[in-house]
Amino acid sequence: MTIHTQFDIAAALAAGGLTTACFFWRLKETAARVEQGGAGYAVALVAGAAFGGFAAGTANLWLSGNPGVARSIVGALAGAIAAIELYKRFRGISGSTGLIFVPGFCTTVTIGRLGCYFSGLDDHTHGTIATVPWAHDFGDGIPRHPVQLYESAAMAAFLVYALVMLARRDPFFMRNGFYVLVLWYAGQRFVWEFFKPYAAIVGPLNLFHLICLGLIAYALRMMRRT
Numbered sequence: 001m002t003i004h005t006q007f008d009i010a011a012a013l014a015a016g017g018l019t020t021a022c023f024f025w026r027l028k029e030t031a032a033r034v035e036q037g038g039a040g041y042a043v044a045l046v047a048g049a050a051f052g053g054f055a056a057g058t059a060n061l062w063l064s065g066n067p068g069v070a071r072s073i074v075g076a077l078a079g080a081i082a083a084i085e086l087y088k089r090f091r092g093i094s095g096s097t098g099l100i101f102v103p104g105f106c107t108t109v110t111i112g113r114l115g116c117y118f119s120g121l122d123d124h125t126h127g128t129i130a131t132v133p134w135a136h137d138f139g140d141g142i143p144r145h146p147v148q149l150y151e152s153a154a155m156a157a158f159l160v161y162a163l164v165m166l167a168r169r170d171p172f173f174m175r176n177g178f179y180v181l182v183l184w185y186a187g188q189r190f191v192w193e194f195f196k197p198y199a200a201i202v203g204p205l206n207l208f209h210l211i212c213l214g215l216i217a218y219a220l221r222m223m224r225r226t
Helices: 003-036 038-063 073-091 099-123 147-168 171-195 207-225
Strands: 200-202
Touching (some): 003 147, 073 099, 073 171, 099 171, 147 171, 171 207, 200 207
């Protein structure tokens, strides 16, 4: 079992435990809207996340000159959102159904990115060459930006914020918490992409930059609607 797999399992267990705790604590009402979707909702969520994750990850790898198969968290998020929005429209389900997933998603990224960090160069998630004091040598003698840690820290910070907002039952967050998460995740990910050695396809922007811009537009549009 690879170290990445170990962290993935830890992330899944921690995310599942926190989601369950938050469900009984604050999110029963939100979960009720998810239950309206039935089994089809779960199928759309998993299928969308799987397709988006592997399609975006693999495409970015090939564009960067590394033939192979890869997964992408931002691709999985975009794919899941697209599939669920289409399914909700088909079933006539209104309102946000994503708040229940906020704690789990933050936990998954926070722990999962540590697995990426400890997996080294083989994971293809390392940053570009850096001279900052905290630059990390992933095994080839070249100091690089530990972008995995940047993202892990950013999502850990959002998790703390989200739990505080849930504790306060903040009205805005209870309505728009998922969209705020998408906005934060896509925004911080957009910044970190400038520190990665991926191939640019539009000016200085790589594939993940473009996906992030789409997610930011989606989040702002949905918050405006609510």
